[in-house]
Amino acid sequence: MSASSTYEQQLRSADxxxxxxxxxxxxxxxxxxxxxxxxxxxxxxxxxxxxxHQAVYDVLKAxxxxxxxxxxxxxxSVARYESRIGDNxxxxxxxxxxxxxxxxxxxxxAPCLTPSDHHGFSIDEAEVIYWGTCSDCATASQxxxxxx
Amino acid sequence: MSASSTYEQQLRSADxxxxxxxxxxxxxxxxxxxxxxxxxxxxxxxxxxxxxHQAVYDVLKAxxxxxxxxxxxxxxSVARYESRIGDNxxxxxxxxxxxxxxxxxxxxxAPCLTPSDHHGFSIDEAEVIYWGTCSDCATASQxxxxxx
DNA sequence: CGTGTTGTCTTGACTCATTCAAGAAAATGG
DNA sequence: CCATTTTCTTGAATGAGTCAAGACAACACG
Numbered sequence: 001m002s003a004s005s006t007y008e009q010q011l012r013s014a015d016x017x018x019x020x021x022x023x024x025x026x027x028x029x030x031x032x033x034x035x036x037x038x039x040x041x042x043x044x045x046x047x048x049x050x051x052x053h054q055a056v057y058d059v060l061k062a063x064x065x066x067x068x069x070x071x072x073x074x075x076x077s078v079a080r081y082e083s084r085i086g087d088n089x090x091x092x093x094x095x096x097x098x099x100x101x102x103x104x105x106x107x108x109x110a111p112c113l114t115p116s117d118h119h120g121f122s123i124d125e126a127e128v129i130y131w132g133t134c135s136d137c138a139t140a141s142q143x144x145x146x147x148x
Numbered sequence: 149m150s151a152s153s154t155y156e157q158q159l160r161s162a163d164x165x166x167x168x169x170x171x172x173x174x175x176x177x178x179x180x181x182x183x184x185x186x187x188x189x190x191x192x193x194x195x196x197x198x199x200x201h202q203a204v205y206d207v208l209k210a211x212x213x214x215x216x217x218x219x220x221x222x223x224x225s226v227a228r229y230e231s232r233i234g235d236n237x238x239x240x241x242x243x244x245x246x247x248x249x250x251x252x253x254x255x256x257x258a259p260c261l262t263p264s265d266h267h268g269f270s271i272d273e274a275e276v277i278y279w280g281t282c283s284d285c286a287t288a289s290q291x292x293x294x295x296x
Numbered sequence: 297c298g299t300g301t302t303g304t305c306t307t308g309a310c311t312c313a314t315t316c317a318a319g320a321a322a323a324t325g326g
Numbered sequence: 327c328c329a330t331t332t333t334c335t336t337g338a339a340t341g342a343g344t345c346a347a348g349a350c351a352a353c354a355c356g
Contacts, residue, residue, distance in 0.1 A: 017304070017351085017353070019351075019352075036342095037343085052306050052307070054344090055304075055305050057344080062304090073221075073224070075221040078342065078343095079223070079342085092267060092269045094269065103266065118240065118251065119240060119283075120282065122280050122281050122283075123240065123278045124243075124279060127278075128277075130266075130269070130271045130273070132271035165332065167323070170333090184313095186313085199334085200335050200336070202314095202336080203334050205314070210333090226312095226313060227314090297356105299354105300355090300356105301352105301354085302352090303352080304352085305349080305350070306348085306350085307348090310343105310346100311344070312342100312343095312344100314339105314341090318336090318337100319334105320336095323330100324330090325331100326327100326330100
């Protein structure tokens with residue numbers, strides 16, 4: 001059975017109609033985690049031929065709302081999507097080149113996910129973004145690690 | 149001595165020239181934490197009269213780079229700024245109305261701020277955003293808390 | 297298998313936060 | 327007070343994302 005039938009099932013169990021653009025978007029996000037909308041549009045078009053950008057926006061919104069995708073948007077970046085969901089993982093973002101990598105929470109479950117004072121908010125999710133520099137950018141900007 | 153002289157000192161110690169727009173922006177952000185650029189522009193104009201939006205953008209960028217302000221931008225929101233810096237505090241954002249409140253980290257220092265696998269990244273900051281519903285929105289959408 | 301209903305996709309225009317560029321004005325150092 | 331350098335003004339441009347109306351396709355039902 002093809003990989004796309006898995007996506008088809010995901011769509012059906014989320015009560016969403018199965019359409020070619022939707023399967024293509026699911027496939028694209030699975031294949032390119034943390035891709036932005038434009039890259040996804042490109043991947044979908046490579047797969048299906050011409051597809052309107054509006055369709056991709058609609059599909060991404062529908063799939064995100066249905067919980068099949070997760071949308072992340074670090075400051076200064078455009079919206080990005082990933083298919084790894086429901087496992088409490090977080091992200092490291094490179095300040096220099098913007099790459100995103102997944103990280104699991106160091107302290108097991110959800111330690112700092114319960115703030116001391118919730119100000120009357122009822123909290124349903126804690127999102128953690130680690131900011132730093134990826135090894136490539138660190139190497140590029142400082143070829144010889146200072147020792148003096 | 150006026151409150152603005154404090155901001156003047158902040159600017160000088162950050163090696164930034166002291167200009168009326170900069171003092172006004174610092175004042176505005178102190179007075180309206182989590183304000184977006186447009187609100188800040190409004191506050192600055194109420195203070196000084198006509199000021200170009202470009203100036204406010206430039207000032208906000210300069211102050212953020214200098215570390216006098218912190219920029220936050222939850223997904224789906226425009227850029228917002230705050231003056232509380234360097235104290236490892238985080239934010240709760242209401243999914244419904246977008247209000248932002250400050251929260252301190254529950255577990256003291258910086259617990260989950262050291263990911264298990266940093267993928268070669270050198271991390272300098274961990275940003276935590278709690279997503280939920282503020283008490284006002286919770287009340288509005290569900291006047292009678294379910295008890296049955 | 298055909299048909300109707302409902303939800304999805306296409307097309308095309310539009311909004312608005314943010315950025316770019318060039319010149320005028322103001323802030324610091326001497 | 328003048329020169330230098332940075333900042334502010336003006337005006338235009340960029341680009342992610344949204345809105346709206348109609349064409350089209352997926353699914354349920356007979």
